Amino acid sequence: MNIRTLKLAYFSPTGTTAAVVEAMAKGLDYDVVEDVDITMPEERQEPLQASAEDLLLVAVPVYGGRIPFLLEPWLRTLELDGTPVVCVVVYGNRAFEDALIELSDIVTERGGTVLGGAAFVGEHSFSSEEYPVAVDRPDADDLRSAEDFGRQVREAVDALDSIDDAPRPDIPGDRPYKERKPRGPVDFIQVDDGCVLCGICAEQCPVGAIDEKDLKHTDPDKCIMCCACIKVCPEHARSAKPGCPVEGFAKWLNENCAERKEPTYFF
Structure with missing residues (x-):
């Protein structure tokens, strides 16, 4: 397939998802790259458009086993036209649960064709000096894995004559998705x-x-x-x-999610 532009769309408040995306882009090695950082509110005001000649990499963090509820309205404005898409989630070393399949489903509903997916680990948002959780991740090994994943995606794309020839990846997760736990304001x-x-x-x-x-x-x-x-x-x-509840959950994560988890790919 002839890809005109690599489009990188990502939400990354603490920089972990952005680091993974940057490494993947290095492995993908396209000359024309469009960076769509939707972390700040003003950047989520306009829909992203992509054609069959673009490759879209969309990456988000995992919040409670789902994609961030905040991002759903923007993701559902994606204007895709047979666009090949790679879906990526970044989680805090607990579990990504239904986030990747949820992201994949939305992308498909918006007209994209999912070529592959990946789940990477980033330092948990609640990690602290007292209760560290996946500190300094993505680390050098993670970023090498992200770059390698990008190379594998590029090889898969270059081998396709048409998006119609692309095999559908077996993205893990459940439908219906994990129920979001209602919560009120947390002053923490x-x-x-x-x-x-x-x-x-x-x-x-x-x-x-x-x-x-x-x-x-x-x-x-x-x-x-x-x-x-x-x-x-x-x-x-x-x-x-x-x-506060955040400190309590950080303590639980520190005690129960200390074993290192590695990036996983799905083609």
């Missing part, structure tokens, strides 16, 4: 005296939950608990409140 962020009001947290929040005029307050109604504000704070002034 604390800010200590080390905060210098630099505003980086507000700049990096993917849902605008931190008001630039009130940087020490996080709106629990908007917050998606991605913990990007904690990860990016240069003064390490932001953290989860002791005894």
Whole structure:
């Protein structure tokens, strides 16, 4: 198949998904690459269009075994026309459950043809110094695997005469998908005296939950608990409140999900 443009669409509040996508793009090795980073709200205002001459790589983190609910409206505006697609999810070393098949189903509904899928591990959003979970992942081995996956996808695409000849990958997961657990607002962020009001947290929040005029307050109604504000704070002034649900789950993950899980591919 003759691919004109590689399109990279990804949501990456803490940078782990972006790192995996960058490594895959290196392995894919296309001359023309369009970067569609939908992490910030303004970037999710316009639908993405792709033709049969484009290769779309769409990558998202896993939240509770599903794709982030926040992204569903944007994903359902994808305008694909027989577009070959690779679906990727990044999870925090627990389980990706139904996220990959859910992403694959939406892409297919929007007119794409899924050529393959992959699940990679990234440092869990709730990971902390006290309760580390998959720290510093994706690491060098993960990124080499991502690059290798990209090369395998490129070889598969180059071997096809037509998208109609592409075998359908056996993407794991259940239908109906895992039920989302309802939750109300969670006020879990604390800010200590080390905060210098630099505003980086507000700049990096993917849902605008931190008001630039009130940087020490996080709106629990908007917050998606991605913990990007904690990860990016240069003064390490932001953290989860002791005894909050986030800290409790981080402790559980630290105790029960310590064994390293490796990337998996599906063609």
